[in-house]
Structure formats: structure tokens, C-alpha cells
Amino acid sequence: GRPLVVAIDGPSGSGKSSVSKEVARQLRLAYLDTGAMYRAVAWDCLDRDVDLDDGELVEAAARTLDLELSTSPDAERVVVRGADVTDAIREPRISASVSAVATNLGVRDELIRRQRAIIAAHGRRMVVEGRDITTVVARDAEVRLLLTASEEARLRRRGAQLGGTQSVEDLLEQVVARDAKDSAVASFTQAADGVYTVDSSDLDFDQTVDAVLGVVHAAL
Ligand code: C5P
Numbered sequence: 629g630r631p632l633v634v635a636i637d638g639p640s641g642s643g644k645s646s647v648s649k650e651v652a653r654q655l656r657l658a659y660l661d662t663g664a665m666y667r668a669v670a671w672d673c674l675d676r677d678v679d680l681d682d683g684e685l686v687e688a689a690a691r692t693l694d695l696e697l698s699t700s701p702d703a704e705r706v707v708v709r710g711a712d713v714t715d716a717i718r719e720p721r722i723s724a725s726v727s728a729v730a731t732n733l734g735v736r737d738e739l740i741r742r743q744r745a746i747i748a749a750h751g752r753r754m755v756v757e758g759r760d761i762t763t764v765v766a767r768d769a770e771v772r773l774l775l776t777a778s779e780e781a782r783l784r785r786r787g788a789q790l791g792g793t794q795s796v797e798d799l800l801e802q803v804v805a806r807d808a809k810d811s812a813v814a815s816f817t818q819a820a821d822g823v824y825t826v827d828s829s830d831l832d833f834d835q836t837v838d839a840v841l842g843v844v845h846a847a848l
Pocket residue numbers: 640662663664666667726727730757758759760761806810813
């Protein structure tokens with residue numbers, strides 16, 4: 629088919645990943661979770677005791693990372709040096725250290741290069757989600773979209789996702805504090821020129837998917 633890159637940016641807790649996967653399924657496109665790549669670098673650094681304050685070592689970790697990623701929306705799988713880290717990269721210790729990795733410009737340069745290569749290898753038919761996809765990685769995407777949600781809605785969803793086991797303070801740390809750190813790497817709270825915004829605060833999952841599909845169809 630002809631190229632169709634759907635670029636989706638947004639903060640954590642916006643429902644970005646589950647919505648992006650479902651959109652990929654319905655449009656029969658491949659799916660790339662770029663956040664998983666930053667998490668994989670963080671996992672590798674922690675696993676090898678690389679000092680996260682040593683920028684050169686962290687950059688080298690990204691440049692040499694042996695990483696395999698599933699690009700099917702139905703089979704999430706992240707493998708680093710042969711180890712399946714699909715679940716491990718979601719642990720709070722990774723969420724807490726990933727911003728240190730993501731603010732490293734050498735790391736970003738390397739991961740952006742890899743992301744563009746993956747998009748090309750899929751014939752440019754892919755849903756790609758992250759923080760800098762609409763503005764940097766795939767500025768030339770056929771459809772560019774920012775998925776937002778109020779802080780309240782995002783805290784509620786993240787809390788439900790984690791089964792109500794976390795305190796409000798922990799959730800604030802995971803959602804709000806990470807935003808503050810991430811705002812240093814890319815501006816994803818306001819849509820860039822030519823980028824559509826879907827605000828999911830008052831939408832359920834199916835309504836959000838439909839809103840995104842509506843934007844895709846309107847853009848084509
Ligand atoms: O999307 P997720 O929350 O899994 O992303 C993890 C982290 O990776 C983010 O908090 C951010 O620091 C970083 N990231 C990034 N650029 C992207 C995707 C993720 O800097 N395109």
C-alpha cells in the first residue's frame with residue numbers, strides 16, 4: 629500500500645499506547661513504541677551498572693545497544709542482548725531513571741536514527757508513538773496528532789492501570805514529575821503547526837480510538 633505514517637505524541641497516562649495499538653490494528657499498520665526504546669537503554673545501563681550521570685557512557689550504551697523490538701500491535705516484545713525485558717522496562721525503577729537517558733542528546737540522535745530506519749523498513753506504513761514523533765522523528769508523517777488529557781484524567785487512568793495499589797504521591801511522581809523532566813527533551817504539551825489535537829479527558833477508550841481514526845480519515 630501507499631505510505632501512511634500516523635505520528636502520535638502525548639504525555640504519560642494519556643492512553644497513548646493502548647490507543648495507538650488499536651489504531652494500528654484497525655488500519656492494519658505496524659506499530660512502534662519509541663518510549664520502549666528509551667526504556668531499553670535505561671534498562672541496559674542499570675543492568676550493567678553504567679553511571680547515569682556519565683553522559684559519554686550512556687550515549688555509548690545507546691549506540692551499541694543490541695535491541696530487538698516487535699512491531700506488531702498484537703505482540704509487545706522487547707529484547708536486549710537476548711534477554712526478554714518486555715515487562716522489566718515497565719518497572720518503576722526504569723520510569724524513574726529513563727528521563728536521565730532521554731535528555732542525553734547523543735542517545736536521542738541514535739534512537740531517532742534507528743526509529744527512522746524502522747519506519748523506512750516498514751514501507752512507511754506504521755503508527756509511531758512517543759514525545760517527539762510529530763516534531764522530529766516523522767515531521768513528514770501523513771497524519772500528525774497530539775493526544776492530550778487533563779492531569780486529573782491521567783492520574784485516574786494510571787492509578788486504575790496499576791490496580792489501585794499506589795499512593796496519590798507515587799502517582800504524582802510517575803505522571804506529573806516525569807512530565808516536568810520530559811519537558812526538557814521535547815515539547816509535547818502543545819501541538820506544533822499542522823498537528824491535530826485529540827483531548828481524551830472526557831472520552832472513553834473506544835471514543836478516543838474513533839476520534840483518532842476520524843483525524844486519520846479527514847487527513848487522507
Ligand atoms: O512513553 P513512555 O512513558 O514509555 O516513555 C518513557 C520515557 O521515554 C519518557 O518519559 C521520555 O523520557 C522518553 N521518551 C522520549 N522520546 C520519545 C519517547 C519517550 O524522550 N519519543
